[in-house]
Every structure is written in structure tokens, then in C-alpha cells.
Amino acid sequence: MLFTSLEFFVFLAFALALHAVLPAGKRWAWLLAASYLFYGFLQPSNLLYLGAVTLVVVACARALQRAARAWARRALLAAGLAAVLGSLTAFKFYDFIAGELSLPTLGLKAPAGYSFYAFSAASYLIDAFHRRFPAAHGAGHAALYLAWFPKIFAGPIERATSFLPQVSAGLRADPVRVVLGLQLAGWGLFKKVVIADNLAPIVDRSFAIAAFASPIELLVSVYFFAFQIYCDFSGYADIAIGVSLLFGLQLMENFRRPYLSRSTAEFWGERWHISLGRWFRDYLYIPLGGGRAGPLRQYANLMLVFLVSGLWHAGLGYGVGWTFLVWGALNGAYQWAGLATRSFWRRVGDALPRVRASTALAVLRVLLTFHLIAISWVFFRAQSLGDAWLILKKIGARLAEMPALLAKYPFTPDHYAGLALIALLVAVEIADERRSIFSRLAAAPAALRWAVWYAAIAAMLLLGRWQAREFIYMQF
Amino acid sequence: MRSLLKPALLFVAVGLAIYAGLYYAAERLMMRTGHANPLFKIATAREGDVDWVILGASHAMTLDFADFNARMERDTGLRILNLAGPGTGPLYNRFVLEHLLGRRRTRNVLYVVDGFAFYSRAWNEERFADAKLLRRTPSEPAIAARLWDYARREGVDPRAVLDYVSGFSKINNRERFKRDVWEGEAQFEREVRRSATALKKRVAYLYPDAASEAALSRYLEELAAIAALARRSGARLVVVKMPVPAQFLGQLPGEAAFDAALSRLLSAQQVCFADFSAALEAPRFYFDTDHLNRTGLTEFVNAGLKPILLSRDCAP
Numbered sequence: 001m002l003f004t005s006l007e008f009f010v011f012l013a014f015a016l017a018l019h020a021v022l023p024a025g026k027r028w029a030w031l032l033a034a035s036y037l038f039y040g041f042l043q044p045s046n047l048l049y050l051g052a053v054t055l056v057v058v059a060c061a062r063a064l065q066r067a068a069r070a071w072a073r074r075a076l077l078a079a080g081l082a083a084v085l086g087s088l089t090a091f092k093f094y095d096f097i098a099g100e101l102s103l104p105t106l107g108l109k110a111p112a113g114y115s116f117y118a119f120s121a122a123s124y125l126i127d128a129f130h131r132r133f134p135a136a137h138g139a140g141h142a143a144l145y146l147a148w149f150p151k152i153f154a155g156p157i158e159r160a161t162s163f164l165p166q167v168s169a170g171l172r173a174d175p176v177r178v179v180l181g182l183q184l185a186g187w188g189l190f191k192k193v194v195i196a197d198n199l200a201p202i203v204d205r206s207f208a209i210a211a212f213a214s215p216i217e218l219l220v221s222v223y224f225f226a227f228q229i230y231c232d233f234s235g236y237a238d239i240a241i242g243v244s245l246l247f248g249l250q251l252m253e254n255f256r257r258p259y260l261s262r263s264t265a266e267f268w269g270e271r272w273h274i275s276l277g278r279w280f281r282d283y284l285y286i287p288l289g290g291g292r293a294g295p296l297r298q299y300a301n302l303m304l305v306f307l308v309s310g311l312w313h314a315g316l317g318y319g320v321g322w323t324f325l326v327w328g329a330l331n332g333a334y335q336w337a338g339l340a341t342r343s344f345w346r347r348v349g350d351a352l353p354r355v356r357a358s359t360a361l362a363v364l365r366v367l368l369t370f371h372l373i374a375i376s377w378v379f380f381r382a383q384s385l386g387d388a389w390l391i392l393k394k395i396g397a398r399l400a401e402m403p404a405l406l407a408k409y410p411f412t413p414d415h416y417a418g419l420a421l422i423a424l425l426v427a428v429e430i431a432d433e434r435r436s437i438f439s440r441l442a443a444a445p446a447a448l449r450w451a452v453w454y455a456a457i458a459a460m461l462l463l464g465r466w467q468a469r470e471f472i473y474m475q476f
Numbered sequence: 477m478r479s480l481l482k483p484a485l486l487f488v489a490v491g492l493a494i495y496a497g498l499y500y501a502a503e504r505l506m507m508r509t510g511h512a513n514p515l516f517k518i519a520t521a522r523e524g525d526v527d528w529v530i531l532g533a534s535h536a537m538t539l540d541f542a543d544f545n546a547r548m549e550r551d552t553g554l555r556i557l558n559l560a561g562p563g564t565g566p567l568y569n570r571f572v573l574e575h576l577l578g579r580r581r582t583r584n585v586l587y588v589v590d591g592f593a594f595y596s597r598a599w600n601e602e603r604f605a606d607a608k609l610l611r612r613t614p615s616e617p618a619i620a621a622r623l624w625d626y627a628r629r630e631g632v633d634p635r636a637v638l639d640y641v642s643g644f645s646k647i648n649n650r651e652r653f654k655r656d657v658w659e660g661e662a663q664f665e666r667e668v669r670r671s672a673t674a675l676k677k678r679v680a681y682l683y684p685d686a687a688s689e690a691a692l693s694r695y696l697e698e699l700a701a702i703a704a705l706a707r708r709s710g711a712r713l714v715v716v717k718m719p720v721p722a723q724f725l726g727q728l729p730g731e732a733a734f735d736a737a738l739s740r741l742l743s744a745q746q747v748c749f750a751d752f753s754a755a756l757e758a759p760r761f762y763f764d765t766d767h768l769n770r771t772g773l774t775e776f777v778n779a780g781l782k783p784i785l786l787s788r789d790c791a792p
Contacts, residue, residue, distance in 0.1 A: 004636060332775045450487065454494055461498060461647050467607065 001042040003239045004193055004466055011038060014245065019247055024170030028144050031171070031247065033036075038149035046111040054146050056083045057121045058139045061128040073129060080125040081345035085136055088118040092314055094319070113153040115312060117146050120277055124160045126283055133161045141167045148249070150240035154233065156254040156275035167251050173248035181245025183438050188238025190456050195421045196231035197223040200465075202414060203381070210387045215398040216405045218391050220415065225381050226374045227422050230258065233273070257429040262365040264334040264372055276312075280305045306332030313380070323388055327379040334372055395462070417463075499643040503615055506646055511656040512537070513571045513612035514559035515619060520578065525581040527554035528785060529711075531569040531702070532588030533599070534660060535718040536560030538768050539777075541664045548777060552785050557582070561609065562658050565593035566698035567600035571626060573702060575619060577709050585706045586785075587699070587715045591734040592682035594695040595712040596629075605636035607645040612656045616642060665770055668761055670723070678765045679727045687730030696741050703745045714748040714784055719756035719776055724766045754778050 001008050015034045022030055040047040060080035067073045091110035098105045115281045124145065127133055128269055145163045173181075206221035213221075223445070237254035244251045254275050261267035268277055281290075285305050291298040349356035375392065382388035384453020399403065441449050530536050539545060540558035549556050559572050573585065593599045603609065604626065613619065626632040639645050643792040672764050677699045685691065699715075706713040715738075725731065735751075761772025768776060 006638070178480065450490070453487075454491065458493065458494065458498065461495075461644075463650075464648065465650075466648060 003189070003236065007041070009080065011041075012246075016246060019171070024172060027171045027247075028141060028167050031149075032140060032144045032147060035147040035149040035152065037146065039147060039152050042124060043111060046113075049107060049114060050117065050147055050152075053084060053087075053117060053121050054143045056080055057124055057146065058142050060125055061142065062139075064125075064128050075394040077125055077129045081122055081469045084118050084121045084125070088114060092311070096314075098285040100123055109266045116155045116157055119157045119276070119312075120146055123157065123279060127160055133164050137164050137168055139354075148244070149242040151251060154236045154240070155273075156237055156240065156252050158251050158281050162252065163249070171248040173246060177245045177248060177250075180438060183242070183441070184245065185239045185242030186456060188235040188240075188242060188455070190235075190237030190460055190464075191231035191425070192240065193466055194459055195425055196235060197465035198414070198421060198463065199231075199418050202418060207381055207383065207387070207391075210382065210391050210394075212407075213394075214409075216402065216409045219395050219402065222374055222378055222391070222395070224418055224422075225426065226259070226370070226377055229377065229380070230255075231425065241434055257433050259370050259373075259426070260343075260429060260433055260435060261369050262362060263338055264331065264369055265338050265366050267369055267373060268331065268335070276309070284308065299339065302335045302339070303329070303332040306335065311429050321383075322385050323379045323382055326385060326388070327376055328374045330379060334376075478631065492639075495647075498647050499615075502646040502649065502652065505652055506612060506649070507614065508513050509653065509655050510612055510614070512561075512658050512661075513542075513609065513656055514561045514564075515575060515613045516656070517559060518572070518576050519614040519616070521557055521580075523580075524555070525583070526557045526581070527587055528584045529558045529573070529576060529582040530556065530558040530560055530586045530588065531573060532560040533564050533590050533593050534560070534562045534589035534658065535590055535720075535767060536586075537562060537658060537660070538664070538718075538773055539781075541661045541773075542770070544770070544773060548782075548785070552782060554785060556785075560588065562660075563606075564603055564609075565596075565599035565601050566695050566702060567626075567630060568603045570698055570702050570705065571604070571622065573705055575622060577630060578618060580710065582711050584785075585702070585711050585713045587702060587713060588718055589699070589715055589738060590613065590717075591728055592700075593613070594734060595687045595691050595730060596685045597681060597691075598684050600695060600698070601631045602633070604632040605639065607648070609637070610636065610639050611645040611649040613640065615640075615646075660764065660767055663769075666763045667745060667769060667771075668759050668762040668764055670721075670765075675724060675727065675765050679724075679729075683729055687733070689733070692730070692734060692737055696737055699738075700745060703747050712748070714750070715742055716753045716781070716784070717753040717763070719752045719768060719772065720766045721756070721759075722754065722757055723760060725753055748784075750780070750784060752776060755780060 001010060015031070018030055018034075019027055036047060036050075039050060049198075057080065060076055063076050064073055088110070091108050091114060094108050095105040098101075117322070123192045124142065141164055142160070144167060145158070145160050148158070148163070151158060174358060183278075203221045203225045206217050206226075210218065234255035241251045252275055254273060256274065258267055258271035261271050269281075270277075285301055288301045288304065289297050290301060293301075306328040307325065308328070310324045310326075313327070314324040355361055376390050379385070379388045382391060428437060431440070441452060444452075492569055505569065506516075510520070536558065537560045539548070541558070542557070544555055548554075556578075559569075561568065561572070569708075576582070580786055604623065605661065620637070623637050623640055627634045628638050633670075703713050739749065741747075756768070756772050756775060761768055761775060763769035
């Protein structure tokens with residue numbers, strides 16, 4: 001069931017109505033049933049995969065509770081992780097590797113959202129191993145943690161340590177949370193159907209015919225894709241978080257105006273897909289030694305994290321291929337460059353404190369970071385490494401002539417509309433960076449607040465693309 | 477939570493009022509930019525009975541491209557209303573004919589058959605939910621009631637009724653300021669450069685499902701219903717197959733079975749049938765893989781269709 005479909009709105013109204021009338025202690029059971037209905041709606045076989053992962057997680061966690069010996073606990077954790085992450089790896093890569101090696105393929109394909117709930121399951125097992133949440137909660141709560149419908153297809157990759165106590169507390173929604181949830185879900189929907197899905201046709205067209213597209217067309221598409229993927233993915237996250245708030249559940253923030261980052265480290269560490277970044281930090285980077293095991297290990301750990309992140313992203317909408325590994329390696333290389341020059345820039349900043357504090361430098365850094373990330377998105381989006389390289393080469397070769405080419409290019413109304421929507425998004429994000437847009441709205445006179453909401457709803461009705469285009473990140 | 481109830485209700489009420497305003501504006505705009513939708517044509521056709529109503533899919537639509545229908549009317553002295561729609565199969569055609577006959581009379585019905593339209597739900601039940609058709613369909617209680625009836629009895633998706641009644645596709649129409657012209661009409665004067673790839677893609681598009689006997693007999697029943705409907709209203713039904721290139725014809729799955737079943741049905745019903753499918757071959761007669769351009773259509777009408785339109789005889 002897609003967030004943009006009529007079925008979802010009917011389902012949500014029904015789920016909320018029943019949630020409101022049930023006693024607090026029983027709500028989790030209804031939400032679990034509703035989550036299974038949501039997840040199995042289009043493809044009932046999806047439930048088999050989710051059920052299998054849930055069984056593994058619950059059984060391993062139970063055994064971990066009982067096991068006293070350290071080696072037994074480690075063995076249980078390893079078995080659980082091997083089952084969950086091993087199946088994820090097999091689903092993603094077996095056929096690709098078999099194809100590359102001319103071995104027989106098996107047609108393995110995991111259901112939508114598997115990448116996300118497999119990582120949630122892994123974090124649950126690791127946290128259970130470290131006894132980071134109380135063991136008292138039942139298997140039903142754990143099942144709800146994995147199946148919770150707003151996040152199942154594309155996250156956030158929530159932690160059980162924050163999710164389970166809220167479920168145990170009875171899932172009570174209050175007016176403030178409901179209003180915030182509605183606003184957040186509305187903004188997410190706007191980003192998805194108005195911005196992302198209006199940029200998508202232009203992007204799809206150019207990337208599909210990279211060899212024949214003009215450099216200017218490719219450049220526009222590279223910029224548009226940066227905003228398409230952001231609005232698509234953060235739109236999903238906002239809807240997931242907003243809808244959860246309607247049920248009294250607070251999920252973690254997943255995006256924090258990422259294109260205002262001043263470095264790629266800030267982009268990946270603090271602003272883009274925060275729940276995945278933290279997952280890698282807590283369950284891979286720190287256990288590997290992080291930055292505490294000497295500079296060489298730190299460089300190696302950073303690259304490893306980004307390579308694994310590249311592999312995790314493989315299959316998210318654009319097939320499985322080497323492009324994702326290169327995308328991960330390129331972002332790892334950005335981190336290396338940032339780390340290697342960090343002390344140099346600190347010294348320069350200390351010597352020139354006024355320059356360091358200037359707005360011009362901040363803007364320059366934001367623009368540089370955005371362009372570095374946009375270059376890496378080319379590998380994410382292109383059909384093959386050859387295509388990605390061709391796109392960058394074609395743009396690079398004509399870069400000096402771009403202003404003249406821009407003036408001559410026959411832009412269509414769709415291009416102008418895309419540009420206007422991006423400008424609107426950037427303006428909102430800049431305002432939001434200074435002070436939350438929702439608290440600004442809350443402080444505004446009611447007439448203005450309502451006018452903004454109606455304008456957003458009207459824009460969705462008039463400009464939104466509602467013809468069931470899937471979210472990019474839910475395609476694996 | 478109760479403190480939210482009153483402002484929430486007020487918010488919804490104002491929102492509904494705004495929605496109604498958008499609906500009204502979208503309807504007005506649609507009436508200004510409408511053109512090719514069959515139900516729009518019924519709503520805006522000048523008063524009085526017609527001599528011929530043309531039904532079918534896109535092959536029949538070419539007869540109304542540019543000034544062609546006006547030219548046919550001038551040449552024959554007949555009043556012709558072309559109610560063909562892109563990709564519309566016999567179920568949708570029946571819907572249109574029922575709506576027309578609820579308002580006015582026609583002396584004849586010309587049904588242009590295409591095999592593909594008899595092999596898939598995509599061209600029949602699912603066609604009713606197509607936003608491209610819904611957004612150009614005028615809002616009328618009679619259409620809403622008929623659509624609801626089709627949802628109950630014919631397996632049309634009830635969401636199509638909701639979409640139509642709420643006017644959502646009309647409000648959400650991204651081409652709201654453009655005239656409702658089918659993309660083929662812009663190529664009407666062109667001559668095709670044949671391509672095997674284009675042909676393969678076209679055939680795959682027309683046949684999304686395997687050509688099954690069950691689907692064929694289901695949709696032939698719709699054609700029989702159209703024949704019965706015409707008979708009840710005192711109109712004569714003539715069925716024709718338009719010319720298409722041999723290469724296209726040869727690639728159509730299940731075409732021989734379709735022809736045989738169609739002939740059986742039409743002779744049992746004593747309906748006139750003229751098959752022109754092999755009449756014109758040269759590329760200069762087509763603007764794409766299978767649609768006649770102006771040259772081809774002129775040739776076809778002069779040699780084949782005009783005699784049918786003008787006489788009470790079956791054979792051209």
C-alpha cells in the first residue's frame with residue numbers, strides 16, 4: 001500500500017479510529033494486525049519474509065535472555081545476525097554475482113522494505129545482546145517494532161531502545177503531537193507528489209538516453225535528481241514520522257536539511273538518512289575501533305563503512321551493479337579528504353577568524369558540499385558505470401560553455417516548474433534551519449497558518465502526481 | 477483531543493468549500509479546452525438527431541482528425557458524430573452509446589472493430605478509471621449514475637466512480653490549459669517511416685494480456701449488446717475493420733480467431749460487416765505503425781466508407 005494511494009487514506013482513518021477506541025494496553029495488538037494488513041496488502045507473500053525475520057529475532061532474543069555464558073551469547077548473536085543479514089546479502093547479490101560469474105541464477109528477490117527491517121532486526125539483536133532495553137516486553141511488542149507500518153518500507157531504521165518503551169507506555173496521542181504529525185505528514189506528501197514526482201520525468205528521460213542527451217540536459221538532470229531523491233526519501237520519512245505521531249509514537253528524525261551541510265562529513269554524519277548513519281556508526285564503525293585505533297585504522301574503517309553502505313543501497317530503485325560500490329567508495333574518499341585536511345583548515349580558520357565566521361565562506365562550503373554529493377548521486381542513479389562516467393565526461397567537457405548553452409537551451413514549462421519548486425524547497429529549508437518552520441507556523445496568526453495549509457493542499461491537488469509512483473527507497 | 481474537534485471541523489468545512497471552488501473552475505476550464513472525449517462530444521454536440529454515430533478505438537478516431545469529419549459531412553450531406561476514444565473497447569463503447577441514446581437518436585451506428593480491444597480488461601473495465609478520460613468527461617448526474625451501475629454490474633473499479641464524482645482527475649489535470657487533442661492527431665499529415673522495433677512495441681502495448689478465448693467471448697458479448705441496443709433504438713449497425721499494414725496485421729496475436737468469432741457473431745445477428753483491413757498497404761497511407769494519415773483516410777473513405785454511409789446496402 002503506497003502512502004499516496006486512496007487505499008492508504010482509508011486504511012489510516014480506520015486504523016486511527018480503532019486505535020482511539022481501544023484501551024491503551026490493547027492498542028499494540030491492533031497496530032500489529034494493521035501493520036501486517038498494510039504490508040501484505042499488495043503482496044501477501046511479503047508477510048512470510050517478515051514473519052521469518054520476526055521469528056528469528058524473537059527466538060534469538062529469548063535465548064539471549066536465558067543464556068548466561070559469554071560464548072553462548074556470542075554464538076546466538078552471530079547466528080541471528082547471520083540469518084538476518086545473510087539473507088539480505090543473498091537476496092541482494094546472489095543473482096548479480098551468479099550472473100557475473102556465469103553461474104545459474106535463482107531469481108531471488110526480497111520483498112519491499114527488507115533492507116530496512118533486516119537492519120532493524122540486526123539492531124534489535126545487538127541491543128538485546130548488550131541488554132540495552134528491558135527484557136520484560138513481549139514477543140508482540142518486538143513484532144510490532146519490526147512491522148510498524150509507517151516505517152516498514154523505507155525507515156527510519158528505528159531503535160528498539162526508544163520504540164519499545166513507548167509501546168509499553170500505551171501509545172497515547174495528544175493534540176500537540178497530532179497537529180505536528182499532520183503537518184509533518186502533509187509536508188512529506190507535498191515533497192513526494194509535488195516536488196519529487198514532478199522532477200522525476202525529466203531525470204528519467206535524460207538518464208535513460210545518456211549517450212544522446214545534451215550536456216545541458218544532463219546537468220539539469222543531475223541537479224534535479226539531487227532534489228528528487230531528497231524529496232522522495234525525506235518525504236517518505238516525514239510521512240512515516242508524522243503518521244506515527246498520530247498514534248502517539250515518536251520515531252527518530254531521519255533528515256535534517258542535508259543540502260545545507262558544510263561538509264560531506266556533516267552531510268552523512270548528521271543530516272542525511274540519520275538513522276542509517278547512526279546504525280553504521282554504532283554497529284560497525286565503533287565496534288571496528290572507529291577513530292580510536294590509530295589514523296590508519298580510522299581511514300580503513302571509514303572506507304569500509306561507506307563501501308558497506310554502497311552495498312546496502314544496491315538495488316534501491318536502480319538495480320544492482322558496481323555503480324553502488326563506486327558511489328560508496330567515492331563518498332568514503334570524500335571522508336578521507338576531509339579527515340586529511342581537517343587540521344590544515346582548522347589552522348587556516350584560526351589564522352583568519354573573520355573569514356571563518358563569514359557568511360560567504362559558509363555559502364561556498366554549502367555549495368561545494370552539494371556539488372560533491374551531486375556528483376556521487378550520478379553513480380547512484382546511472383544505469384551503469386559507463387553511463388555515469390559518460391554523463392560526468394559530457395558535462396565536464398562543456399562546463400566552460402555552460403552559461404552560453406544555458407541561455408540557448410529550449411527549457412520547457414516543466415523545467416521552470418521544477419526550478420520553482422526547488423527554489424521553494426530551499427527557501428523553506430533555509431527558514432527552517434534558523435527556526436523550525438512548524439514552530440513559526442504555530443506562532444503565526446490562525447488565518448495565515450490556515451492559508452499556508454490550504455495553499456499546500458491546493459498545490460498537491462493541482463500539481464501533485466498521484467498516479468502511484470513508488471518511493472525510490474521502497475523498491476527493495 | 478476534544479479541544480481539536482471544533483477547529484478541525486471548521487478547517488475541513490473551509491477546505492471543502494475551497495475544493496468545491498477548484499472543482500467548479502476545473503469543470504469550466506475543461507468545457508473550454510475539451511475536444512476529443514466522446515462524452516464531451518455528446519454534451520456539446522448541437523441539438524437534433526444524427527445520421528451516423530461512429531464508435532471504436534483510435535483507428536476510428538482518425539475519421540474525426542483535423543477537418544475530416546466536417547469534410548465527410550459536407551461530401552455526404554449526413555450528420556456524423558464520431559464518439560471513438562483512444563484505447564476504448566466494446567464495454568466503454570457501449571457505455572458511450574447508452575449515454576448518447578438516452579439523449580438523442582441516431583439512424584445508424586458504425587462500429588470500427590479492433591481485435592486488441594476484445595482481448596483485455598485494460599481496454600474495457602480498466603479504461604473507465606483512466607485519468608486521461610475522466611478528466612475530460614463533463615460532470616453530469618446521468619453519467620455518474622451510469623458509471624455507478626457499471627461498477628456494480630460490469631466490474632468497473634468503484635474508484636473510477638469516486639474519481640469522477642469528486643472531480644479529482646479534473647482538478648489534478650496537468651494538461652488543464654491544453655486542448656484535449658489525442659497525440660496522434662498532431663501527426664495526421666505525416667507519412668510513416670516503418671520500424672520493426674516500433675511495430676513490436678506497439679503490438680506489445682496493444683496486447684498486455686495473452687489473447688484468450690474467454691476474454692474474446694466476454695467482449696464479443698459486449699458487441700452483441702451494442703447491436704441489441706442499436707436495434708432497440710431503431711438504428712442500423714454496421715461493423716467495419718479499418719485498413720492496417722500487412723506487417724502489423726500479421727503480428728496481431730489471436731487475429732484469426734477474432735475474425736472467425738466476429739464473423740459468426742455478426743452473421744448470427746444479421747449485422748453488416750465490411751473488412752477493409754488489407755485494403756491499403758503503402759507507407760504513404762499511414763502516419764505511424766497502424767493509423768491512417770490524411771492521404772490514407774481520404775482513399776479509404778472515398779473507395780470504401782462513403783458508399784456504406786450513403787447506401788442502405790451492406791457491401792461497399
